[in-house]
Amino acid sequence: MARIGVFICHCGENIGGTVDCNKVAKSAESFDGVVFSTDYKYMCSDPGQTLIKQAIAEHKLTGVVVGACSPRMHEPTFRKTCSEAGVNGYMCEMANLREHCSWVHEKGEATTNKATDLVRMLVGKVKNNKPLSPIKVPVSKTALVIGGGIAGIQTSLDIANAGHKVVLIEKQPSIGGHMSQLSETFPTLDCSQCILTPRMVEVAQHPNIELITYAELESLDGFIGNFKARIRKKAKSIDEKLCTGCGMCTTKCPTKKIPGEFNEKLGNRTAIYVPFPQAVPNKPVIDKNNCTYYQKGKCRICEKFCPTQAIRFDQPDEIVERSIGAVVVATGFEVKGTDFFPEYGYGKYADVITGLQFERLASASGPTLGEIRRPSDGKIPEKIVFLACAGSRDPAKGIKYCSKICCMYTAKHAMLYKHKVHHGDAYVFYMDIRAAGKMYDEFTRRAIEEDEVKYIRGRVSRIYEKNGKLIVKGADTLLGAMPVEVEADMVVLATASVAHNDAADLAQKLHVSYDENNFFVEAHPKLKPVETNTAGIFLAGACQSPRDIPETVAMASGAASKILGLFSQNELTREPVVAVVNRAAPPLFSTCAGCFMCQSVCPYQAIEKEEIKNRAGETIKTVAKVNPGLCQGCGTCVAFCRSKSIDIQGFSNEQMVEEVFALLNND
Amino acid sequence: MKRLHQIVSELLASGKAKLVIGYEKGTGEKRRPAFISDANEVERLVFDSQCSHNLSVYLTKPEYKHVTEIAVFATPQTMRAVVRLAGENQFQDKKLSFIVMDQDQNALLIEGAEVLANHLGKEKIALSSAQEELLAKFEAMSREERFAYWKEQLSNCVKCYACRAACPMCYCTRCTVEVNQPQWISVPSSLQGNFEYHIMRAMHMAGRCVDCGSCEAACPLGLPLNIITRRMIKDIEASLGPDIVSMDTKSVLNTFQPNDKENFIR
């Protein structure tokens, strides 16, 4: 039989001021199941808690109701007190006599009666509580990092350096991401390769990191601490163990005219290629769409010249499986191409290029070895126009947001151009200069003041080509919106940063939500920026929204720290407030009718099918089963189930009905 | 009728069906369900416009749990019920075939619930003018009149649960009515218990009822149960979109649209 203790707190004057706590305690004694009832000035204080412990021991209480402040405040405190005194924490409930009663009603009998009702309500609930213990879930201490840009690299190193295993997968043949394409980085203009390459090598050589490039996530099952990741290793047609990276094959390959992705199509590459000199791993892959052997079955020259016979034309894609404890999405972003802009020529004009293409022109390892030369005729442009906000802040083009990094890299581009072509003219058509980082605004001021870059506040309406010149028709809104026309040799569009076009598919594989622009959605914009609503999956870098390198690195370390917290214990403990599908003795086994309509109700895909088999292994019945690791305890399935076969611990049907009964049967 | 018997005999002979659930002549012009499992009883079977029972109700009954190959005569209502039941995973271990009457009234064999789903047209089953009239009359009633109407009607209900037994969608092994911890539906035969039961039954039919009328037909007291379900179907269609019958487990109450329309939530 339930032996419940009721403890009414005065909370100084907060409750005592308008509620007659003594009277509430007195009337609680008459409630069915209550064996002890008292009130005290400060129940949450140390003496208050010892009072509870003594009462538990003295009256051998099996349940406790504390009438005090909001459970959102002190429920953990009183549950800890009870468990220390030998009563299971979940046999303790709180009645909110302060925020929901004393503070919001006038002093008087009605308020005291309401307080009594609230206590009776919780006593009714406690009578139906069951002792619960936190759910323990094993954690496999390996992290999966998807994406090998600076975000993925930083996260992997942080986790690996803390002694945990990391599986880093990258879709391209080499890690490095967009940062490896940059010439120099703002605001310090230090060379991107010099600060990135050592990190890339560190990743390749780190004992704790398994680097798999040219690979994509095939599927992810399971739940936090117990994910099963299946990774598709796309066939490189190379045996990586034999290949020494000597590069002979890349020099001999006859197909040399393939526009290179790394050089943003400004330079060419061969069919068997290493994306860039500092690539990690520095081993080639064969591009099956352009390799003559794969297309027409002839050639195989690379095979002939390979000193270690490492070419494998028949190499198939391979699916490998890893058990993973946590996942970090670090897939980064893309930039829009020039073909996205009808009014700037649909990408028809060769000398209208994107910011990334300018980076390749300015980069020492780029197609022009760092000299700023126009793609059309290779001449050094005398006059360059840079367009900020190309596609961003443009709802008409479906991109409402500001891409955040273009103001800075546009100023950098203008500066790099002036440093390399002193007599050159640089114009920047801008909306607002958004340079809010440390030393950022000073950087843009330097471009304007020292390098004499001509900043014009206005958007360009149209660009067209006329005898070798690009006519840029803009306006200067600071001069009464006066039309401004510039005859330029080259135009650089700071195009919008957008999500990868396959970001939505990856999000669906991970059951992570994504926004209208296909960027991944964080659990809470302010308080949980690196987590997602799916437990165990974290975000790092521009895959969540456009951001620059410093923020990306900070976010990457943030995601890593979350994982290190997760991996710091062998087991994951979780609130036991989870749903359970009832079980019964054979032949019924469960009242669940196996309709499985509850599966589409569960936002966490926590409901699985369980086949109940007889001794001969035949399936007798298929019923629902809730995976305690995934279930977050919202209870939506419980209210849906027509046959009332699912119930939730802590807010069970009996507890809730009992609360309503107790609340309304006060006579 | 020749074609019909020929199909049934072939089904039984080939073992595609261990049991054929069809109709046979009842008293006078009436028809009643028939359960045939050996060939020479095939002559009893008949399938004409008089046949109205929704035979799909037998497919989920415990008595036929161990029979996997079953053939059923399917009227349009039966077809709709079978497709929805298949969508609710009730035929996992069954191999079903169906005998339906096509437009020019000759028998057609369909094997498998999926095939039946495609065969099932999109067109809805129109209500008879009498049913429309009753619904309209009911719709015009004020709240107080409706409450009085059901107080009067439900005071006859003896909670014999014939409606539950006759409804193909009521296949739960244990119904909530039988749950006593907590006691959801008050047991004593009082009007309150009757109201609670019929409200619960309506909610459990949301987005699932195929409007076959079996419940009203089975009620020994002739209570106008179909007003409840038909009005609900009309309301759901008005506010949440067309009532489509498909194999999809996604139904009205286990899915949502981010912009579901309502005008009463503040």
Add this chain to the structure above:
Amino acid sequence: MENNIKVVAFVCNWCTYAGADLTGTSRIKYSSDVKIVRFPCTGRIDFMLLMKAFAEGADGIIVSGCHPNDCHYTSGNFHARRRWIVFKSVLETFGIDTRRIQFSWVSAAEGAKWAEIVNTTVERIKELGPYTEYRELAGVEAP
């Protein structure tokens, strides 16, 4: 105007319960005829609980939770809204007085709105008077 009436409030823990806490911390006074029952989410609120409440003597019911898109469990309130749409229509079929049920969204920051919803609902229920009509059904003998 009957004044001792009973109103039960079914609220979700993450938003409306916290909103009611905020009403408390901001010392906004409202009618003491409402008692709050805490649920993890509006998705957990079973329509049969509302019927139980009326049967056990509630004269009015408030059901409130997070605004759409704010749900801590992402979709609990969306499912709840859909159930309330269907349930309200079924209750109206049976002539149950749906004016006695107030559905609402109250976020953790809307303390004032919670007080306002309680006061206006209690006002309306006082005008409608106790829901004896439904409670008396228990007494009416069915055969």
Add this chain to the structure above:
Amino acid sequence: MSHHSETSNSFTKKLAASTGVEINRCYQCGKCSAGCPMSVEMDMPPSLVIRHLQTNDEKLVQKAVQSHAIWLCLSCETCLCRCPMEIETAKVMDYLREEALRTNQVNPKARKIVAFHKSFLSSVKNNGRLFEIGLVLKYKLASGDLLKDMVLAPSMFLKGKLHLWPERVKTKIKLHKGSNTVH
């Protein structure tokens, strides 16, 4: 000068009610002025006109209504084509022109353009179709530009491009300015 006076019956609200155009969306990027073929001739390029209206300030709105620019607008809709915020500036110009006529604040420089439009419409009102010679005569009287195209007219006639008498629509077009014409 009180800038940005916010009144409930503000100009932007009236404009939105009548044309459906929300000019508060405009963040003055200048793209319309950059692309507008008439910007060079305008005293107030399109984005500046919008800027004046955004302030809801009586005097600034009046300056826009009295501007020459609104009459120079060709309604070629280049601005709508390229506006990132999809603002239909051409519709705003229509509204301002009508406002100018209604409150007779038409910029004197636009006398000829208004005269042309009025002659055009009166010819259409009379015949249901445009009678080009009638149009030119009415325009010359109204604008005082008597010698306009004197050389051109004969060769147009010789090339059969000028009808000597108007073509009329069978049923005369009479607009019923019913009381409840919705504006």
Add this chain to the structure above:
Amino acid sequence: MSKNMSVAVYPGCSLNGSSREYMESLRAVLNALEIPVNEVDDWNCCGASAAHNIDQDMAVALPSRILAQTAKDGYSNLLVPCAACYNRLKHVQQEIKTSPEIRQKASVLLNQEINTPDTIVNILEYLQSTVMPRLEGKTLKPVSKKVACYYGCLLVRPKGISDEKQIEDPQGMDQIMASLGAEPVSWAFKTECCGAGFSVSNTTTVARLSSEILIDAADRGAEAIIVACPMCHSNLDMRRREIEKYSGRKFDIPVLYITQAIGLALGIPAKKLGLQRHFVPVKI
């Protein structure tokens, strides 16, 4: 475009007056291909820029009456060769379809019920879908000239309502001219405005804008400019002297309607195509 060959045509005032040759050449081509031409019964002026500039009631009423007349005769498609009329009718049809108040206002103004044909057909779309397929069989006299296809502004606008997909670099006319044996020049003023309705009241503007167009076309080596709008034609052709005075350059590039070019390819004599009505002589 709809299967039924017969389509209602709305000529508009210009095609009936100062730009008669556009209608004559269209009629000649359609007759040559046995496609019936039925004008909208008792059509009225669409009001062009004058109406929507100074009188909103006329701007809605006039086009509504045209739509009502077309629907009255049961046509579901209305071909509108003139770009300005096309733009006005597309605008008003859109407003009628989307806003009940405007539809109500139009019916009050005209004191009749307003309904509208399903689609308003752009001349280029009509030529590509109905006329060009019929040329396949025929032997064409190739128009072997370098041509600059000039669409003007209203033919491809307004964005979102007009049927043009590639609004900044339309290809409709280029494809037609290419299949006639001509060599379309890629140039930069395809959709820049020529000065439209200011021909009489603000001729200097027309001279300025049209000069820019002619200069670019000439610099690209165009031997003819192809248009599909009476206002563009009259500004580039009739105002040639003002253009030459303004730009200080001589241009003898003729301006042809797309329908005249097709007519020439079909071997229809110049007189029937109204080429003699041009101010800049056409030497093909």
